[in-house]
Amino acid sequence: MRTTRLSAAALSVAAALTLSPLAPAHADAIGVRDRADLDHGVDLRSVVVDHRAENVVVTTTHTDLRPSFRTGSSGAVYLDTDELDAGPEYVFVGAFFSGSDYQLLHTDGFGNRRWGQPVEGSYELRLRYLKDQARIRIARDAIGSPDQVRVAVRVSGTRPDGTSRGVVDWLKEPRSFTEWVAQ
Ligand SMILES: [Ca+2]
Ligand SMILES: [Ca+2]
Numbered sequence: 163m164r165t166t167r168l169s170a171a172a173l174s175v176a177a178a179l180t181l182s183p184l185a186p187a188h189a190d191a192i193g194v195r196d197r198a199d200l201d202h203g204v205d206l207r208s209v210v211v212d213h214r215a216e217n218v219v220v221t222t223t224h225t226d227l228r229p230s231f232r233t234g235s236s237g238a239v240y241l242d243t244d245e246l247d248a249g250p251e252y253v254f255v256g257a258f259f260s261g262s263d264y265q266l267l268h269t270d271g272f273g274n275r276r277w278g279q280p281v282e283g284s285y286e287l288r289l290r291y292l293k294d295q296a297r298i299r300i301a302r303d304a305i306g307s308p309d310q311v312r313v314a315v316r317v318s319g320t321r322p323d324g325t326s327r328g329v330v331d332w333l334k335e336p337r338s339f340t341e342w343v344a345q
Contacts, residue, residue, distance in 0.1 A: 190214075194340050200331045203228055204235040204258065204319035207294075209333050211313055213343045218311055220254075220298045227294040229260035234320030234328065236262075239298055240272060242339055243308035250314065252305050253277060256287045258296050258317075266300060272314070272337050281305070302345070310342040 283304020
């Protein structure tokens with residue numbers, strides 16, 4: 163009986179791996195796609211979270227990321243590092259145009275009214291316009307060296323002609339997190 167159960171479990175694991183090779187149970191990296199659903203170059207198309215030994219690296223890919231400040235392109239990557247404390251503990255905020263600034267902040271939930279003090283630690287934003295990517299690297303020890311992390315991503319932009327309000331795109335649903343990514 164015991165052997166049978168183990169076989170069934172093993173088969174089930176094998177089936178799961180076959181069906182979703184990109185999302186094993188204890189992934190240290192995941193990729194999540196988002197639809198082309200925004201009429202602006204900042205339109206979020208995918209997010210990759212890579213939980214490395216020393217850093218958490220989050221790469222966002224967009225439809226058409228451009229260096230001009232007129233795009234108004236920016237992003238907020240919320241990081242959930244503690245399952246027992248509801249919501250995100252950190253947020254990385256930055257503009258995605260050339261020469262822009264960025265910062266890693268403490269937060270107590272979503273929305274800029276919840277944002278708190280800047281985090282002391284090593285982190286950086288690199289913009290790769292030829293690949294339409296923003297790459298965020300955060301040292302694990304800057305965010306309390308978590309065993310696992312998950313993210314929620316919000317991007318926004320403005321129209322060059324200034325005739326319409328800003329546009330916003332979340333990864334999947336607003337304020338929704340990816341799966342946990344273990345180190
Ligand atoms: Ca999108
Ligand atoms: Ca939390």
